[in-house]
Structure formats: structure tokens, C-alpha cells
Amino acid sequence: MSQYQRLLLIINPALRHSQAINHAAALAKASGASLHIAAWIPSLKMLSLLEQGEREKARERYLQDHRDWLNAQTTNLRGRGLDVTAEVDWADDLRQDILDHVLEMQPDLLIKEVQHESALKRAFFTPLDWHLLRHCPVPVYLVSGSGFVLPRKIVAAVEVSDTEGPDNELNERIIQQATALAMQCNAELHLLYACDISAAFLADMGGLTLADLTKALRRDLEKSFLKLAGRYGVASDHRHFILGNPVTALSEFAHDHQVDVIVMGKVQSHGVDKLLGSTTEHILYQVPCSVLAV
Structure with missing residues (x-):
């Protein structure tokens, strides 16, 4: 049985050239899942300038x-053999409306197109995508507007610096989710760990030099990574142990290897009390591919 039985796609109906519907429809077709498309429209402030009667008509x-447009889209999808439903409505509080809908519908996956925000805006307001990454109780699939509708190369980004803590459980969920998506889409599965060895990890111990400690730590982390990869049967040429800052390393890898989807943890410790959640959030604006956050 497919891991995906029910998919929920959130769209902005004003963006009619978005590829989000095609991505969601392709995944629904591949997995045999039902697809519900929810299109919510923020209240139009300019309508407040009209008289009450004219405002309601407008x-x-x-x-x-927007309903006529979405009905045409769903009719087309049903003609392709998909089980599709849709709704269009006003949103009083878009963030809460989405989370309430998720709780009510209990989908296996929430799908939404990445909404790019400027660094200045992010400094003052939490982007909708970040809010969903932090608070949505189901995996969030944030698709980019480029690439193939069905992924051909999927990367599971894991954390192996603490294999005995919560990271280990999250690694399992990340790999399971990535494996399931790869099976549904007949895609390649790769496993990657971005190893960020900084001075914060190191101390003067037993007369060892900083270089000695760095080599020892790298060796231990690589051993943990290979052990994890072996446990899940990841092919040796699909294992990637990379040195560097996670955001930079993942971004460069995604560009260089034409990755279609990176599967990551929403919140995951990295090193000493760091959150991979922030890495996942910032990755959205750095990579040319989609991100599936577990």
C-alpha cells in the first residue's frame, strides 16, 4: 500500500501559472492518493472603499x-483518472486556516509552492512557509516552480552527531519518508550529511592538537554516517559525507547534482544546541529544488 492516501494542496488562486497543481497531481497519480485542493484568498483591502452593497457583489x-478557474482545473484532473476535490474561500487568518484544515482533514502530506520572501521582510515577519515548517503536524512538501513534476533524484539530509538522542529517531523518519517518495516516483535515493566541524566542538584534551581533534571527530562522524547508510541499504555511490556549513553544502550539492527534492527535519539538533529547523527554513531560499520537511 502507498504511504500517501490523502494529499492536501494549498494554492494561491491568483497565481494561475504556478506548477504546484501539476506537482501535486503527479504525486497523487503515482501514489493513487486522493487530492484536495484548497485555495484561500486573503481579504481584499481595496474593497473596503466600496459601498456595502457593491462590496459584497465585487x-x-x-x-x-476563481471558483470557475479551479473547477476547470479539477475537471481536467478527474479526466486523467484522479480523485480530486477542491474549495475556494476567503481567508480571515491564512496561517491558522491552513493548520485548522490540516487538523480536520489529517492528510499524509501538505503540499505548497515555495513563497520566496526578501531578507528584509523575513527580518520583521515570519514567512508563511516558515510558520508551516514550525507548526504543521504533518510533513510539509514545499515545491519549487522548476524541475520535473515527479522527482528523479531525492536526497535525505541527516544528522549523525548525536545518534543516541532525538536525532536518531528523526533520521529514521527522514529516511523512511525519502525512501517512500523515491519508491512512489521511481527516483534515485541519496543520503547526505553536511559535517560542520567548528571550534565549538573542540577543546584542549590530553595534549592533542586542534588538528588531531578535528581529524578524530571527522572520523567518528563519518563512521556514524556510514553505519546509518548501511543500516538502510543505501548504495555506496549514493552516500555523501560533505564538510561545510549545512546550508552552503546542501545548496551547492543540489545545484551540482541536479537534485529534485531534499528531505530534511523540521527541527533537529545540529552540533551543540543548534536547530536544523533554521537550516531547513533558510534552505528554501538557497536551493533550486523542492524541500520535504519531516
Whole structure:
């Protein structure tokens, strides 16, 4: 049986050239899952300038236009053999409306197109995508507008610096989710660990030099990574132990190897009390591929 039985796609109906519907439909077709498309529209402030009667008519015309468009999309998808439902409505609080819908529907996966925000805006407001990464109770699949609708190369990004703690359980979920997606899409599965050895890890111990400690730590981390890869049967040429900052290393790897999806943890410790959640959030604006956050 497929891991995905029910998919929920969130779209902005004003972005009619978005590839999100095609990505979600392709995954639903490959997995045999049902697909529900929810299109929510933030209230239009400019309508407040109209008289009450005209305002309501304008709101209804605007809403109906988007409903007609989405109905045409779903009719086309049903013609391709997909089990698709859809809704269009106003959003009073988009963030909460999405989370409430997830709790009510209990989908296996929440799908949404990545919404790029400027660094200045991110400094003052939490982007919607970041909010979903932090608070959504199900895996979040944030698709990019480029690439193939079905992924051909999937990378599971893991953390092996603490194999006895919560990281180990999250690694399992990351690999299981990546494996399931790869099986559904007949894609390559790769395992990657971005090893960031900084001075924060190191101390003067027993007369060892900083270089000695760095080599010893790298050797231990690589051994843990290979052990994890072996446990899940990842082919030797699909194992990638990379030195460097996680965001930079993952971004460069995704560009150089034409990765379609990176599967990561929403919140995962990295080194000493660091969060991979922040890495996942920032990765959204650095990589040319989709991100599946577990």
C-alpha cells in the first residue's frame, strides 16, 4: 500500500501559472492518493472603499471567478483518472486556516509552492512557509516552480552527531519518508550529511592538537554516517559525507547534482544546541529544488 492516501494542496488562486497543481497531481497519480485542493484568498483591502452593497457583489464576483478557474482545473484532473476535490474561500487568518484544515482533514502530506520572501521582510515577519515548517503536524512538501513534476533524484539530509538522542529517531523518519517518495516516483535515493566541524566542538584534551581533534571527530562522524547508510541499504555511490556549513553544502550539492527534492527535519539538533529547523527554513531560499520537511 502507498504511504500517501490523502494529499492536501494549498494554492494561491491568483497565481494561475504556478506548477504546484501539476506537482501535486503527479504525486497523487503515482501514489493513487486522493487530492484536495484548497485555495484561500486573503481579504481584499481595496474593497473596503466600496459601498456595502457593491462590496459584497465585487467579493462574490471575484470569488466566483476563481471558483470557475479551479473547477476547470479539477475537471481536467478527474479526466486523467484522479480523485480530486477542491474549495475556494476567503481567508480571515491564512496561517491558522491552513493548520485548522490540516487538523480536520489529517492528510499524509501538505503540499505548497515555495513563497520566496526578501531578507528584509523575513527580518520583521515570519514567512508563511516558515510558520508551516514550525507548526504543521504533518510533513510539509514545499515545491519549487522548476524541475520535473515527479522527482528523479531525492536526497535525505541527516544528522549523525548525536545518534543516541532525538536525532536518531528523526533520521529514521527522514529516511523512511525519502525512501517512500523515491519508491512512489521511481527516483534515485541519496543520503547526505553536511559535517560542520567548528571550534565549538573542540577543546584542549590530553595534549592533542586542534588538528588531531578535528581529524578524530571527522572520523567518528563519518563512521556514524556510514553505519546509518548501511543500516538502510543505501548504495555506496549514493552516500555523501560533505564538510561545510549545512546550508552552503546542501545548496551547492543540489545545484551540482541536479537534485529534485531534499528531505530534511523540521527541527533537529545540529552540533551543540543548534536547530536544523533554521537550516531547513533558510534552505528554501538557497536551493533550486523542492524541500520535504519531516
